[in-house]
Amino acid sequence: METKTIPTKNGHALNGFSIDDIGDDHLFTSLDTPMKPNAFDMSDKEKKERISILFSEIMDVLGLDLTDDSLQGTPDRVAKMYVEEIFSGLDPKNKPKVALFDNKYQYNQMLVEKDITFYSNCEHHFVPIIGKAHVAYISSGKVIGLSKLNRIVQYYAKRPQVQERLTQQIAHELKTVLGTEDVAVIIDAKHLCVSSRGVKDDTSATVTTFYGGAFNSPEKINELQNYINS
Ligand SMILES: [Zn+2]
Numbered sequence: 001m002e003t004k005t006i007p008t009k010n011g012h013a014l015n016g017f018s019i020d021d022i023g024d025d026h027l028f029t030s031l032d033t034p035m036k037p038n039a040f041d042m043s044d045k046e047k048k049e050r051i052s053i054l055f056s057e058i059m060d061v062l063g064l065d066l067t068d069d070s071l072q073g074t075p076d077r078v079a080k081m082y083v084e085e086i087f088s089g090l091d092p093k094n095k096p097k098v099a100l101f102d103n104k105y106q107y108n109q110m111l112v113e114k115d116i117t118f119y120s121n122c123e124h125h126f127v128p129i130i131g132k133a134h135v136a137y138i139s140s141g142k143v144i145g146l147s148k149l150n151r152i153v154q155y156y157a158k159r160p161q162v163q164e165r166l167t168q169q170i171a172h173e174l175k176t177v178l179g180t181e182d183v184a185v186i187i188d189a190k191h192l193c194v195s196s197r198g199v200k201d202d203t204s205a206t207v208t209t210f211y212g213g214a215f216n217s218p219e220k221i222n223e224l225q226n227y228i229n230s
Contacts, residue, residue, distance in 0.1 A: 051079035089158030123160035131189025138182035181213030
């Protein structure tokens with residue numbers, strides 16, 4: 001059988017694999033969420049109107065009766081949810097503003113915020129990814145509020161995602177904000193596209209990690225694991 005190699009927009013083949021080879025496997029191509037250059041030409045209001053029309057078409061094609069009382073408002077609800085909630089992290093205007101504080105007492109100490117619950121969506125199937133993020137950094141004398149760590153996680157989760165990219169994007173943002181390489185991100189998540197469909201594996205979870213700078217040592221990783229498991 002002939003195998004076609006599909007070139008991506010960057011001109012690279014998908015590591016020599018065809019779309020058929022890849023099938024249901026999730027592929028991670030870049031740190032940045034792939035966005036069109038004109039992604040924000042439309043206002044949020046226009047986006048909601050368009051999505052509502054298009055979603056009612058999907059429902060119509062599926063054979064649903066859109067005049068039914070229960071279904072009538074669904075296209076509008078989905079459009080509002082996409083733009084204002086679950087995909088609001090696509091828009092840089094929603095990025096959390098982070099203030100840094102001097103705290104000399106925290107110098108050289110590991111700060112850990114564990115068990116940050118997040119809800120994201122798989123970009124290959126548009127069904128939920130539900131998980132916990134643990135984030136840590138070693139203070140260079142600057143600290144940020146713990147709620148900001150949470151907000152950074154939520155911002156990047158509110159996009160169509162793959163778990164590897166979510167991990168990297170959170171780590172990258174923390175490095176930039178804190179001005180240090182010494183950050184760690186661990187994500188433990190369940191993908192509904194794996195548990196509720198496809199291979200229907202209901203028990204597996206996926207763990208991804210990022211260890212930057214000083215976290216690249218067995219001692220630091222151990223210390224971090226002890227905090228997370230305590
Ligand atoms: Zn998926």
